[in-house]
Each structure stands twice: as structure tokens, then as C-alpha cells.
Amino acid sequence: MLPLVALVGRPNVGKSTLFNALTRSRDALVHDQPGVTRDRNYGVCRPEGKPAFALVDTGGIAGEDEGLAGATARQARAAAEEADLVLFVVDGREGASALDDDILKWLRKSARPTTLVINKTDGLDVQAAINDFARYGFSDVVAVSSAHRQGIDTLIDHSLAKLPETGAATELDADPSRIRVAFIGRPNVGKSTLVNRLLGEERMIASDVPGTTRDAVSIDMERDGRLYRLIDTAGLRRKSRVEEVVEKFSIVKTLRAIEECQVAVIMLDAGEGVTDQDASVLGYALDAGRALVVAINKWDGLTDYQRQQAEALLARKLGFVDWAEAVRISAKHGSGLRELFKAIHRAHASATHEFSTSEVNKALEIAYETNPPPTVRGHVAKLRYAHPAQSNPPTFIVHGTRLRTLGDTYKRYLENFFRKRFKLVGTPVRFVFKEGT
Numbered sequence: 001m002l003p004l005v006a007l008v009g010r011p012n013v014g015k016s017t018l019f020n021a022l023t024r025s026r027d028a029l030v031h032d033q034p035g036v037t038r039d040r041n042y043g044v045c046r047p048e049g050k051p052a053f054a055l056v057d058t059g060g061i062a063g064e065d066e067g068l069a070g071a072t073a074r075q076a077r078a079a080a081e082e083a084d085l086v087l088f089v090v091d092g093r094e095g096a097s098a099l100d101d102d103i104l105k106w107l108r109k110s111a112r113p114t115t116l117v118i119n120k121t122d123g124l125d126v127q128a129a130i131n132d133f134a135r136y137g138f139s140d141v142v143a144v145s146s147a148h149r150q151g152i153d154t155l156i157d158h159s160l161a162k163l164p165e166t167g168a169a170t171e172l173d174a175d176p177s178r179i180r181v182a183f184i185g186r187p188n189v190g191k192s193t194l195v196n197r198l199l200g201e202e203r204m205i206a207s208d209v210p211g212t213t214r215d216a217v218s219i220d221m222e223r224d225g226r227l228y229r230l231i232d233t234a235g236l237r238r239k240s241r242v243e244e245v246v247e248k249f250s251i252v253k254t255l256r257a258i259e260e261c262q263v264a265v266i267m268l269d270a271g272e273g274v275t276d277q278d279a280s281v282l283g284y285a286l287d288a289g290r291a292l293v294v295a296i297n298k299w300d301g302l303t304d305y306q307r308q309q310a311e312a313l314l315a316r317k318l319g320f321v322d323w324a325e326a327v328r329i330s331a332k333h334g335s336g337l338r339e340l341f342k343a344i345h346r347a348h349a350s351a352t353h354e355f356s357t358s359e360v361n362k363a364l365e366i367a368y369e370t371n372p373p374p375t376v377r378g379h380v381a382k383l384r385y386a387h388p389a390q391s392n393p394p395t396f397i398v399h400g401t402r403l404r405t406l407g408d409t410y411k412r413y414l415e416n417f418f419r420k421r422f423k424l425v426g427t428p429v430r431f432v433f434k435e436g437t
């Protein structure tokens with residue numbers, strides 16, 4: 001299960017700069033999608049070839065200038081208490097301050113594993129900066145410059161070493177006959193209604209899959225002779241009334257569900273279009289490279305005119321994920337669910353398809369010959385050959401020369417060409433460009 005790391009520190013020490021350095025997506029094409037709203041406080045760090053972890057910046061949650069008073073303190077405390085590791089960020093230039101001392105006091109009380117991160121050490125005598133905080137008595141200290149991306153890889157490695165093992169996902173992977181589905185979305189879009197209907201309607205063999213860690217609960221389900229595992233989301237558990245009131249929309253849970261699923265079904269409320277919160281949940285699914293189905297719920301509650309309005313709005317707002325199928329459903333009445341599950345299957349099949357090297361090579365050859373890359377300042381990229389790298393999402397490695405000159409337009413062309421040729425729906429497609437012959 002995706003572990004959680006919390007950034008804690010007084011204002012201006014560089015938490016949000018560090019947050020960006022850790023969470024910035026490697027895939028700029030994905031990251032800069034217009035239409036995706038980025039949550040400034042929650043993200044996922046995905047170091048290449050290493051396990052991912054969720055990150056929360058506790059500083060920005062309730063407004064920066066309130067310092068640690070009132071609501072900010074409570075929110076930060078709650079996030080820090082839930083975290084597997086706290087990164088206590090301090091400013092190496094200014095040295096220890098009274099506010100740092102205060103934070104340290106409640107960090108000690110919360111007793112989470114904590115690492116002292118001394119930021120802004122660019123151009124500083126690092127040892128002197130470390131000595132300045134020696135009286136805090138940390139055995140784990142990492143010096144970084146977030147603004148210059150110095151020490152970030154060290155910090156990532158350090159954090160990974162401190163985090164619990166994340167073997168759960170591989171265990172889940174072991175059952176290829178089961179499609180792992182997560183219903184995600186902001187509160188009130190109808191997730192619980194849908195899940196409860198699915199479980200009730202199908203008289204399914206509902207069994208709680210005991211969480212490997214903490215409170216993760218997934219449910220196995222059979223529908224029309226096919227097997228699914230519904231990955232833990234807010235809607236899955238039968239909550240007591242008290243819990244229901246207390247439990248707020250948990251972004252961390254959403255991040256974890258996205259991480260563990262193969263197909264993410266993002267639910268929207270037809271009457272409300274695509275809100276910023278919807279767009280940010282969608283952004284998390286895209287970053288994770290998950291197969292995606294858009295379920296537009298509460299379709300029953302709309303008049304014909306409202307439906308037309310909704311169609312137009314959704315087409316405009318979801319243009320950037322036009323590869324994902326959108327299905328109109330009513331969780332309340334159970335309509336559209338057959339189509340929904342067909343879309344889930346198509347997305348899963350596309351996402352997990354195994355490609356042969358020869359078909360991928362052939363596709364590249366035709367794409368390249370039909371439409372060679374344009375000349376950029378006297379240079380033109382040459383695409384030589386390609387091969388499949390992994391599935392879920394399908395990833396293709398393209399070898400060639402002068403690949404730096406390939407623009408986003410051409411990369412999108414390649415993506416669309418591959419999508420069409422291999423009839424890929426409902427899954428992101430990734431390309432990795434490797435310079436050399």
C-alpha cells in the first residue's frame with residue numbers, strides 16, 4: 001500500500017518547493033495537460049525504478065499565513081499523525097527559530113518516525129548548517145536545496161529506506177483472472193450507491209479481502225461470470241453513522257486506490273459537470289498511468305435539455321482524455337451498468353495487451369514514413385526502431401537520433417497513430433525516446 005510522507009515545517013522554509021521537486025511528473029506531456037487541476041498539497045513521488053510514495057504538504061492545507069495556529073495546526077497534526085514518515089523541513093539559511101522549536105515539540109509528542117530536512121543549503125557551508133540544528137538531536141538529517149534539486153535523490157532514497165515495505169500490490173497482481181477496479185471521485189457523486197447496488201444486485205460472493213496493512217479493505221465480486229476486485233474507496237465499507245460524519249473525503253485513500261487498481265472508474269455528477277476537485281482526482285489517475293473509464297452518474301435526474309447541456313459541457317471539459325470512454329449511468333436505478341462494465345473490460349484489455357516487437361516496429365515504420373518529423377533549426381529527428389517495454393499502461397521505447405528535436409505535436413501524432421492501429425481505448429499510452437542507434 002502506498003506509504004504516506006508528510007512535509008511539516010513553518011512557513012517559508014521551502015516546503016512547497018520541495019513538494020514540487022518530489023512530485024513533478026517525469027512525463028511533461030501528461031503533467032501539462034490543460035484541463036487537469038493540480039492539487040498543491042497532495043501528490044505522489046514516483047522515482048524511476050523505485051517504489052512510489054504519497055506526499056502531503058501540511059503547510060498549505062489551511063492557508064499559509066496562519067502559521068501553526070488553530071486550524072492549520074490541527075490539519076498538519078492530523079496529516080503528520082497519519083504519516084509513515086515525517087519530513088521536518090527547516091531553513092538552513094535562517095537557522096533554528098522559536099517556531100521550529102514549537103513544531104519539534106508536537107512532533108515529539110506524535111512520535112512518528114521523523115527526519116530533519118535542512119533546506120536552502122545551496123551556497124552554504126552544509127556542515128555548519130547541520131551543526132546549527134544539532135541540539136534538536138536528530139539522527140536522521142538530510143541537507144537539500146529544493147530550489148536547485150540538490151540532495152533530492154538522496155532524500156528520496158533515505159525516505160524509501162524508512163518506509164514500510166510495499167509488497168501488497170505484487171501480491172494482488174498474483175491473480176490475473178481478477179480485474180482490479182477502483183471507483184473514485186469526490187464526495188456525493190454516487191460511489192457508495194453504485195458499489196452497494198453492484199453488491200446487492202448481483203447476489204455476489206462478497207467477501208472482504210483482509211487488508212494487508214492498516215485499514216485497506218477490498219471486496220471480491222463476480223458479475224456475469226467475470227471476476228473483479230473492488231479496491232478500497234470511501235464507498236466500500238459499511239460505515240457506522242458516527243464514522244460517516246467524521247470521515248471526510250480522503251485524498252490519501254483515493255491515491256492508494258488508484259495505485260492498487262488496474263482500471264480507475266472516475267465518477268462524475270451529470271448535473272454538476274466537471275469540478276476542480278473532479279479534475280484533480282482525474283489528474284492523479286493520469287499520473288499513475290491507470291486505465292480509465294468515466295462514469296457520468298445521476299443521468300436519471302436530468303431533463304432532455306439538461307442532458308444536452310451536460311453532453312456539451314463534458315465534451316469540452318474532458319477533451320484531454322478523449323481516449324477514455326464515457327458512460328452515462330444511474331447508480332440509483334442501475335441503468336448503464338452493462339455498458340460500464342463493457343468499458344471497464346475494453347480498458348483493461350487495452351491496458352494489459354502484450355505487444356510483439358515486430359508489430360511495434362512495423363507501427364513505428366509506417367507512422368514515420370507516412371509523416372516524418374519536421375525539420376527544426378536545420379535538424380530532423382530520425383526514428384529507427386521501437387519495441388514494447390511494459391503494459392499497464394502500454395509503453396513503447398523508440399530509438400533514434402536527434403530525438404530532442406521531437407516536439408509535443410509529433411509525440412501526440414505518434415500516440416494517436418499507435419492508438420488507432422492497435423485499437424487502444426481507455427488506457428494512456430507512453431513513449432520513451434532513447435537517443436542512439
Ligand code: GDP
Nearest residue numbers: 011012013014015016017119120145146147148
Ligand atoms: P513554504 O512556505 O514552506 O511552502 O516555502 P516555499 O516553498 O513557498 O518557499 C519559500 C521561499 O524560499 C521561496 O521564495 C522559495 O523560492 C525559497 N526557497 C525554497 N527552497 C529554496 C532553496 O533550496 N534554496 C533557496 N535559496 N531558496 C529556496
Ligand code: GDP
Nearest residue numbers: 187188189190191192193235298301330331332
Ligand atoms: P459518494 O459520496 O460518492 O459515495 O455518494 P453517495 O453514493 O453517498 O451518493 C450521494 C447522493 O447522491 C445520495 O443522496 C444518493 O442517493 C444520490 N445518488 C447517487 N446515485 C444517484 C443516481 O444515479 N441518481 C440520482 N438521482 N441520485 C443519486
